[in-house]
Amino acid sequence: xxxxxxxxxxxxxxxxxxxxxxxxxxxxxxxxxxxxxxxxxxxxxxxxxxxxxxxxxxxxxxxxxxxxxxxxxxxxxxxxxxxxxxxxxxxxxxxxxxxxxxxxxxxxxxxxxxxxxxxxxxxxxxxxxxxxxxxxxxxxxxxxxxxxxxxxxxxxxxxxxxxxxxxxxxxxxxxxxxxxxxxxxxxxxxxxxxxxxxxxxxxxxxxxxxxxxxxxxxxxxxxxxxxxxxxxxxxxxxxxxxxxxxxxxxxxxxxxxxxxxxxxxxxxxxxx
Amino acid sequence: xxxxxxxxxxxxxxxxxxxxxxxxxxxxxxxxxxxxxxxxxxxxxxxxxxxxxxxxxxxxxxxxxxxxxxxxxxxxxxxxxxxxxxxxxxxxxxxxxxxxxxxxxxxxxxxxxxxxxxxxxxxxxxxxxxxxxxxxxxxxxxxxxxxxxxxxxxxxxxxxxxxxxxxxxxxxxxxxxxxxxxxxxxxxxxxxxxxxxxxxxxxxxxxxxxxxxxxxxxxxxxxxxxxxxxxxxxxxxxxxxxxxxxxxxxxxxxxxxxxxxxxxxxxxxxxx
Amino acid sequence: xxxxxxxxxxxxxxxxxxxxxxxxxxxxxxxxxxxxxxxxxxxxxxxxxxxxxxxxxxxxxxxxxxxxxxxxxxxxxxxxxxxxxxxxxxxxxxxxxxxxxxxxxxxxxxxxxxxxxxxxxxxxxxxxxxxxxxxxxxxxxxxxxxxxxxxxxxxxxxxxxxxxxxxxxxxxxxxxxxxxxxxxxxxxxxxxxxxxxxxxxxxxxxxxxxxxxxxxxxxxxxxxxxxxxxxxxxxxxxxxxxxxxxxxxxxxxxxxxxxxxxxxxxxxxxxx
Numbered sequence: 001x002x003x004x005x006x007x008x009x010x011x012x013x014x015x016x017x018x019x020x021x022x023x024x025x026x027x028x029x030x031x032x033x034x035x036x037x038x039x040x041x042x043x044x045x046x047x048x049x050x051x052x053x054x055x056x057x058x059x060x061x062x063x064x065x066x067x068x069x070x071x072x073x074x075x076x077x078x079x080x081x082x083x084x085x086x087x088x089x090x091x092x093x094x095x096x097x098x099x100x101x102x103x104x105x106x107x108x109x110x111x112x113x114x115x116x117x118x119x120x121x122x123x124x125x126x127x128x129x130x131x132x133x134x135x136x137x138x139x140x141x142x143x144x145x146x147x148x149x150x151x152x153x154x155x156x157x158x159x160x161x162x163x164x165x166x167x168x169x170x171x172x173x174x175x176x177x178x179x180x181x182x183x184x185x186x187x188x189x190x191x192x193x194x195x196x197x198x199x200x201x202x203x204x205x206x207x208x209x210x211x212x213x214x215x216x217x218x219x220x221x222x223x224x225x226x227x228x229x230x231x232x233x234x235x236x237x238x239x240x241x242x243x244x245x246x247x248x249x250x251x252x253x254x255x256x257x258x259x260x261x262x263x264x265x266x267x268x269x270x271x272x
Numbered sequence: 273x274x275x276x277x278x279x280x281x282x283x284x285x286x287x288x289x290x291x292x293x294x295x296x297x298x299x300x301x302x303x304x305x306x307x308x309x310x311x312x313x314x315x316x317x318x319x320x321x322x323x324x325x326x327x328x329x330x331x332x333x334x335x336x337x338x339x340x341x342x343x344x345x346x347x348x349x350x351x352x353x354x355x356x357x358x359x360x361x362x363x364x365x366x367x368x369x370x371x372x373x374x375x376x377x378x379x380x381x382x383x384x385x386x387x388x389x390x391x392x393x394x395x396x397x398x399x400x401x402x403x404x405x406x407x408x409x410x411x412x413x414x415x416x417x418x419x420x421x422x423x424x425x426x427x428x429x430x431x432x433x434x435x436x437x438x439x440x441x442x443x444x445x446x447x448x449x450x451x452x453x454x455x456x457x458x459x460x461x462x463x464x465x466x467x468x469x470x471x472x473x474x475x476x477x478x479x480x481x482x483x484x485x486x487x488x489x490x491x492x493x494x495x496x497x498x499x500x501x502x503x504x505x506x507x508x509x510x511x512x513x514x515x516x517x518x519x520x521x522x523x524x525x526x527x528x529x530x531x532x533x534x535x536x537x538x539x540x541x542x543x544x
Numbered sequence: 545x546x547x548x549x550x551x552x553x554x555x556x557x558x559x560x561x562x563x564x565x566x567x568x569x570x571x572x573x574x575x576x577x578x579x580x581x582x583x584x585x586x587x588x589x590x591x592x593x594x595x596x597x598x599x600x601x602x603x604x605x606x607x608x609x610x611x612x613x614x615x616x617x618x619x620x621x622x623x624x625x626x627x628x629x630x631x632x633x634x635x636x637x638x639x640x641x642x643x644x645x646x647x648x649x650x651x652x653x654x655x656x657x658x659x660x661x662x663x664x665x666x667x668x669x670x671x672x673x674x675x676x677x678x679x680x681x682x683x684x685x686x687x688x689x690x691x692x693x694x695x696x697x698x699x700x701x702x703x704x705x706x707x708x709x710x711x712x713x714x715x716x717x718x719x720x721x722x723x724x725x726x727x728x729x730x731x732x733x734x735x736x737x738x739x740x741x742x743x744x745x746x747x748x749x750x751x752x753x754x755x756x757x758x759x760x761x762x763x764x765x766x767x768x769x770x771x772x773x774x775x776x777x778x779x780x781x782x783x784x785x786x787x788x789x790x791x792x793x794x795x796x797x798x799x800x801x802x803x804x805x806x807x808x809x810x811x812x813x814x815x816x
Binding site: 016053245263 | 582583584585604606607608609611612615638639640641642645648652667668669670674
């Protein structure tokens with residue numbers, strides 16, 4: 001065997017085409033995973049291989065309410081043991097606000113061990129006041145607060161300026177990051193059209209208001225969206241709603257170890 | 273911590289927007305899962321979290337024949353330990369009928385531990401007589417009998433009245449429920465068009481014949497189909513061909529803990 | 545119980561509609577699985593049930609570089625314990641060639657335990673000379689060598705004759721099989737159009753050059769492609785980029801235990 005045979009670290013052999021990633025704990029380059037109900041064993045499996053690539057795990061929608069006794073706590077403890085933040089889906093909190101149970105809801109989240117909270121208005125319209133109170137209350141109780149802007153219903157058009165202003169206000173009110181709605185499907189929702197593409201002008205409006213792209217987590221469930229956002233903002237863009245089984249593939253996209261982003265740096269198409 | 277902190281039961285905090293579900297064992301509100309070959313560990317994982325939400329597990333098509341030695345029995349025992357019915361795909365039984373081996377087939381199913389049987393004619397045309405004999409024989413051997421109506425081949429048009437009459441006859445012959453074909457894809461099959469939508473008139477014909485919607489299990493692999501059926505028939509509609517990884521998400525849809533069905537009860541779009 | 549009750553072998557009851565498959569180890573009827581980052585437990589799960597149906601496991605793209613410390617070796621050892629070949633994605637090797645690190649790359653592959661290597665030019669154009677050297681070098685180091693022809697970028701049109709000639713040359717240079725590019729999506733890539741269908745004329749050109757279909761592994765991630773290839777070439781066609789969760793379903797397709805290929809032998813549509 002050659003002198004390289006003892007090298008167990010790929011990084012000493014291969015240079016990541018899009019450069020190194022910011023390592024955890026980090027405030028940019030975040031990956032948020034959407035979990036629609038994977039088992040405890042599968043969660044353990046996921047984290048064993050990918051823990052360095054995951055910053056947030058979201059238990060989608062209100063699935064948190066539907067786990068068999070004892071299993072929700074077990075999953076949360078497991079995720080926390082890797083220093084990964086975990087939170088219930090925004091729709092669940094919207095229901096709590098709608099049923100006038102926000103304090104009880106947050107206390108129950110605390111009891112189960114959640115470390116973060118998402119404040120959204122995807123289905124239930126919130127006044128500015130109620131939104132701000134929810135952010136403040138969650139922060140007071142020690143949660144890391146994410147907010148989300150954008151409607152889930154493609155019928156409900158909201159001007160992008162309104163979304164941008166809301167995002168800015170959330171950050172001023174104490175939100176750690178603002179999530180741009182993309183749902184699980186990525187089509188006909190938020191800033192995405194029926195083919196999952198983002199309008200350049202809308203994006204520009206958002207960036208004009210927010211300035212720092214690291215303040216936004218883009219829900220980007222589809223590969224074309226992940227590729228597009230990495231192309232626009234680089235490896236360390238914050239991506240959300242990544243399916244568990246795509247975490248490693250998304251990480252490969254981020255560093256250029258996959259054709260779709262590798263091609264960004266193949267500037268000379270001549271043969272080698 | 274507040275007085276709510278010790279509350280580990282979400283149901284004391286949040287009211288399910290679409291109401292409570294009928295609990296197992298139940299004759300309505302059934303969820304049938306299609307298993308195309310998940311491993312033993314993944315099955316254990318699935319059941320640990322979701323056993324209350326699953327009534328039937330189907331080992332799709334003829335996959336039952338292709339498990340490594342010992343593993344089919346192990347999976348079946350595991351599923352049965354949660355009091356969930358398990359059966360091989362209908363196509364497998366069709367092949368047995370076609371090869372004139374129905375008795376041997378049913379005995380082998382018994383040997384492996386299956387508890388239910390699906391009688392279908394998705395690919396192989398059965399006479400009324402053969403169909404009835406299969407139902408009767410399976411029932412005699414102690415299986416819970418499901419039947420299925422609808423062709424898998426989108427070229428083979430069958431009038432919806434024919435399907436409705438066949439379903440009614442199956443129930444009279446002892447079938448526990450009748451499954452409406454939707455395949456794994458949900459497109460261009462049974463009552464679904466190329467976009468996965470169901471024709472209102474066809475549905476009406478079926479219901480005119482059958483009357484009680486709880487006698488039908490609708491194969492509904494796509495979210496738009498699950499949402500549509502819950503909207504039409506309520507939380508306790510019977511849904512089939514649910515992928516394992518979607519069980520918790522479908523349960524959230526059923527009770528209104530997900531935007532797509534929560535919006536059914538958000539009658540007042542004013543801000544809170 | 546009847547005399548059949550002790551029969552635990554389906555093959556004594558049911559005849560596979562498309563006939564028996566060549567058993568492992570085999571040089572045709574190969575199934576190559578694409579692994580985008582499944583966990584160790586899920587891999588164990590997959591192999592326990594399906595080891596007889598899997599010949600190659602590919603760790604897609606450059607994901608091999610991104611496993612948490614110790615987990616890549618563990619996965620590779622597990623796969624090898626079932627006598628299944630395992631190799632890193634072709635894009636990863638392309639990057640090594642591009643960075644002039646092919647020897648170091650191959651040594652590191654050896655160190656981690658990979659048993660096969662894929663030489664491709666999906667993103668980075670290779671001269672004939674560099675391609676041949678890579679094949680030779682990998683073979684010298686004891687790897688089983690697969691090559692791939694076809695571009696990943698749907699913009700880059702390559703005449704099918706060029707692909708066919710390249711495939712033939714690779715085989716003459718020592719490649720065990722040639723993979724026809726289909727990517728993970730199967731759309732608008734290689735010989736597939738935007739709907740995932742293969743052009744008959746292109747296929748004919750390939751076969752005119754290669755002759756023996758068992759020398760080709762067709763990347764066929766979509767069911768319509770698997771069905772089409774089994775229809776054209778029979779049960780023992782070599783199929784690649786099969787998702788882990790589809791292995792058993794693909795095996796059912798191969799032997800006719802699923803409607804889509806069972807219909808090939810239902811020549812008489814009369815009732816039984």
